[in-house]
Amino acid sequence: MSGQPDTHHEESFWRKYIFSIDHKVIGLQYGITALIFLFFGFCLMMMMRWQLAYPEQPMPWFGWLFGETGVMLPEMYNSLGAMHGTVMIFLGVVPLAVGAFGNYFVPLQIGAPDMAFPKLNMTSYWCYFAGGIVMMVGFFVPGGAANSGWTSYPPLADIATTGQTVWLFGMVLLITSSLLGSINTITTIVQLRAKGLTWMRLPFFVWSQFVTAFLLLLAFPPLEAAGVLQLMDRLLDTSFFLPSGLIVSGEVLNVSGGGSPLLWQHMFWFLAHPEVYVLILPAMGIVAEVLSNNTRKPLWGYKSIVYASSFLGFMSFIVWAHHMFMTGMGSTISAFFQTTTMIISVPSVVILTAMFISLWGASIRYNSAMLFALGFLPMFGIGGLTGLPLGIAASDIHLHDTYYVIGHFHYVVAPGTIFALFAGVYYWFPKMTGKTLNETLGKIHFWLSMIFINGIFMPMFVQGLAGVSRRLWDGGASYAHATDTLWLNEVMSASAWLLGLAQIPFIYNLIKSMKSGEKAESNHWDATTLEWTDAPSPPLPHRNFEVIPEVYRGPYEYSVPGADKDFTPQSEA
Amino acid sequence: MEIPYNVEERQDTGMFNAKLGIWLFLASEVMLFGGLFSAYVFLRMGDVTGTFISGASELNIPLATFNTLVLISSSVTMIMSWVSLKLGEQKKFKTYLGTTLLLAGVFLVVKYFEYTAKFHHGIFPETSTFFAIYFTLTGLHMLHIIGGMVVIFYFLVPGSKMMNTESERFTNRIEIVGLYWHFVDLVWIFLFPVLYLL
Ligand code: HEM
Numbered sequence: 001m002s003g004q005p006d007t008h009h010e011e012s013f014w015r016k017y018i019f020s021i022d023h024k025v026i027g028l029q030y031g032i033t034a035l036i037f038l039f040f041g042f043c044l045m046m047m048m049r050w051q052l053a054y055p056e057q058p059m060p061w062f063g064w065l066f067g068e069t070g071v072m073l074p075e076m077y078n079s080l081g082a083m084h085g086t087v088m089i090f091l092g093v094v095p096l097a098v099g100a101f102g103n104y105f106v107p108l109q110i111g112a113p114d115m116a117f118p119k120l121n122m123t124s125y126w127c128y129f130a131g132g133i134v135m136m137v138g139f140f141v142p143g144g145a146a147n148s149g150w151t152s153y154p155p156l157a158d159i160a161t162t163g164q165t166v167w168l169f170g171m172v173l174l175i176t177s178s179l180l181g182s183i184n185t186i187t188t189i190v191q192l193r194a195k196g197l198t199w200m201r202l203p204f205f206v207w208s209q210f211v212t213a214f215l216l217l218l219a220f221p222p223l224e225a226a227g228v229l230q231l232m233d234r235l236l237d238t239s240f241f242l243p244s245g246l247i248v249s250g251e252v253l254n255v256s257g258g259g260s261p262l263l264w265q266h267m268f269w270f271l272a273h274p275e276v277y278v279l280i281l282p283a284m285g286i287v288a289e290v291l292s293n294n295t296r297k298p299l300w301g302y303k304s305i306v307y308a309s310s311f312l313g314f315m316s317f318i319v320w321a322h323h324m325f326m327t328g329m330g331s332t333i334s335a336f337f338q339t340t341t342m343i344i345s346v347p348s349v350v351i352l353t354a355m356f357i358s359l360w361g362a363s364i365r366y367n368s369a370m371l372f373a374l375g376f377l378p379m380f381g382i383g384g385l386t387g388l389p390l391g392i393a394a395s396d397i398h399l400h401d402t403y404y405v406i407g408h409f410h411y412v413v414a415p416g417t418i419f420a421l422f423a424g425v426y427y428w429f430p431k432m433t434g435k436t437l438n439e440t441l442g443k444i445h446f447w448l449s450m451i452f453i454n455g456i457f458m459p460m461f462v463q464g465l466a467g468v469s470r471r472l473w474d475g476g477a478s479y480a481h482a483t484d485t486l487w488l489n490e491v492m493s494a495s496a497w498l499l500g501l502a503q504i505p506f507i508y509n510l511i512k513s514m515k516s517g518e519k520a521e522s523n524h525w526d527a528t529t530l531e532w533t534d535a536p537s538p539p540l541p542h543r544n545f546e547v548i549p550e551v552y553r554g555p556y557e558y559s560v561p562g563a564d565k566d567f568t569p570q571s572e573a
Numbered sequence: 574m575e576i577p578y579n580v581e582e583r584q585d586t587g588m589f590n591a592k593l594g595i596w597l598f599l600a601s602e603v604m605l606f607g608g609l610f611s612a613y614v615f616l617r618m619g620d621v622t623g624t625f626i627s628g629a630s631e632l633n634i635p636l637a638t639f640n641t642l643v644l645i646s647s648s649v650t651m652i653m654s655w656v657s658l659k660l661g662e663q664k665k666f667k668t669y670l671g672t673t674l675l676l677a678g679v680f681l682v683v684k685y686f687e688y689t690a691k692f693h694h695g696i697f698p699e700t701s702t703f704f705a706i707y708f709t710l711t712g713l714h715m716l717h718i719i720g721g722m723v724v725i726f727y728f729l730v731p732g733s734k735m736m737n738t739e740s741e742r743f744t745n746r747i748e749i750v751g752l753y754w755h756f757v758d759l760v761w762i763f764l765f766p767v768l769y770l771l
Pocket residue numbers: 151276277279280322323341342344345348383384385387388390391392396399400401405408409412413417
């Protein structure tokens with residue numbers, strides 16, 4: 001155990017970098033793959049934004065993708081929409097938040113040498129990778145990639161082109177991946193906490209991953225079940241989601257019927273609502289770490305945040321049908337889900353409020369990580385507050401399936417979660433690579449992103465309130481309601497492309513710093529948690545710590561009165 | 574470096590890692606089958622033409638009863654094999670585990686005859702939503718049986734060397750396989766009345 005080089009023998013290239021069972025390598029694999037998918041999903045969106053701003057005009061530079069005319073056809077638009085959502089959520093954000101950050105930092109923050117099941121961990125990554133490849137294959141089958149929205153509502157999805165079948169197979173792989181991952185995360189946190197690391201001493205990031213893992217574990221299987229049923233419908237001609245007497249292209253569909261499209265919606269949203277908390281909880285975890293570190297103060301209301309997030313996790317299983325107010329499922333059911341939805345917004349507000357109060361009276365260090373974390377707070381605030389009118393059945397009648405919904409969830413996921421993930425990259429990059437990122441480039445990245453991302457999503461509320469439907473191929477050009485707000489399409493599209501350009505400093509910064517960044521110290525930010533105080537940068541292969549640390553105190557003991565420095569490590573006796 | 578609590582229990586949680594792991598896995602399985610059972614209820618509530626009742630009457634109850642007994646017995650032999658291992662009676666362990674595998678095989682053969690009889694009568698998943706859910710649920714359950722058989726076979730033959738080299742770890746593994754097997758058994762005990770008797 002004493003750090004002798006001979007304690008671990010040389011590994012082959014494959015074992016070390018490709019089929020590694022070291023959680024740090026797997027975390028990086030997840031991270032890099034997920035960043036690439038995020039970029040890819042972003043590109044799909046930038047193409048859609050051309051079509052929305054300049055409907056049916058040939059696309060410059062990339063027009064050849066759509067055949068000779070260079071004009072995006074409606075089918076193509078639908079494919080891009082469905083795949084944008086799928087790629088961003090299932091291949092980008094969740095793998096980055098859970099697979100990359102969770103995998104890398106949970107064991108480090110709890111003082112464990114690795115995840116509890118290293119081989120399972122590797123399998124989980126490769127299932128994710130295979131799922132990603134299958135999803136991409138969809139673009140090359142006849143009829144193109146899945147085109148029934150990321151929600152894959154039947155009956156449309158049942159009778160859609162082959163791409164939908166590919167999508168379902170891809171989902172099965174992705175679901176398998178996250179099941180394996182979540183089992184691993186929970187077991188790791190329960191079993192491998194270092195001596196003295198009690199539940200109320202866990203950094204909030206670990207808590208957030210813990211709750212997230214439960215959501216993934218319990219919410220994904222019903223979607224898997226739904227996916228199997230949809231595959232049966234598509235491949236074996238069953239009618240789980242097809243009502244009797246369905247007419248397609250003027251002819252009655254030759255199936256037994258007797259199924260229900262609503263069934264899919266229930267099964268889908270039973271996953272997909274918890275899924276939105278899978279997107280937001282790890283983000284809150286990262287923000288909590290960055291906030292307390294850069295305010296140099298304990299996180300305000302740590303316990304309330306922990307209880308609130310657990311309550312949030314529990315409640316997220318009983319709000320799903322607020323996505324279905326308009327399906328005619330009945331006012332009693334609507335009333336129930338409206339009530340639970342109002343209740344679930346309480347813990348979100350508790351967490352956000354505690355984070356805002358944490359800023360009070362602090363001498364804040366405005367580094368890039370902190371800027372993104374600070375940006376997260378109001379952006380998530382906007383996203384959460386705009387959810388309330390959606391959660392009330394009466395106002396949702398007007399807002400459902402309009403751009404208002406798109407605005408709502410993008411505020412939570414894009415300038416919310418993705419900003420938090422950026423904060424995580426800036427905060428933990430020195431730990432992962434042993435190099436520091438350039439702060440100036442980081443700040444440029446933040447400010448440009450902040451401006452343009454609001455330029456994209458703020459106008460969506462305006463369009464949505466005006467009634468513009470969310471899935472229009474021409475951006476509302478043929479829609480009488482929309483005429484007054486059409487000019488916003490160009491504003492949003494320009495912002496989107498500029499946001500794309502604003503990522504250049506970030507990508508450049510990552511690559512440049514990896515190669516020739518300044519060397520980072522092991523506790524670069526004067527932090528208190530174990531990954532900074534007890535592990536070198538980067539942590540040791542296969543065991544992280546020279547000596548497994550012991551824990552004596554809570555996670556955020558900053559500026560303790562009477563202490564000799566303004567941070568007191570958890571492992572300090 | 575070795576990962577702690579791989580074999581021995583952690584004191585404050587009272588579990589070794591894989592035991593918690595399998596319970597979590599089973600929790601997700603409960604949600605998987607729970608989702609499908611809910612789908613069954615949902616479809617049955619919307620079944621105005623009575624396909625669920627007429628469909629169930631075409632299933633072979635005696636065969637399914639027989640299969641229920643087979644699976645319950647296999648669960649018993651599974652426990653016996655684990656107990657024998659704990660007591661260090663390796664021969665008995667092998668006999669019991671082998672019997673479990675055999676019983677699982679019997680279950681599959683009976684299921685095979687049930688399925689082919691249906692196909693001969695022109696009954697397929699697309700026949701009605703009842704048969705759609707019947708084939709989905711029993712098919713998925715069968716996949717679980719087959720998965721379990723592969724694992725049992727592994728510990729019976731190629732993986733049994735570990736019995737002597739790391740006996741405690743091996744016993745743990747058999748316990749975990751057992752937990753899984755009881756779960757698969759339990760699923761059938763739900764499936765049987767829901768599909769055949771209701
Ligand atoms: C804080 C309280 C929140 C409330 C009350 C709320 C409420 C709602 C409601 C009622 C809808 C359905 C709107 C409709 O289709 O008519 C919705 C959609 C959505 N929400 Fe939220 N939400 C909240 C937070 C979040 C968070 C934290 C996220 C993600 C991180 C999120 C992501 C989404 C997504 C992705 C959709 C749209 C799904 C789709 O139809 O494609 N929401 N929200």
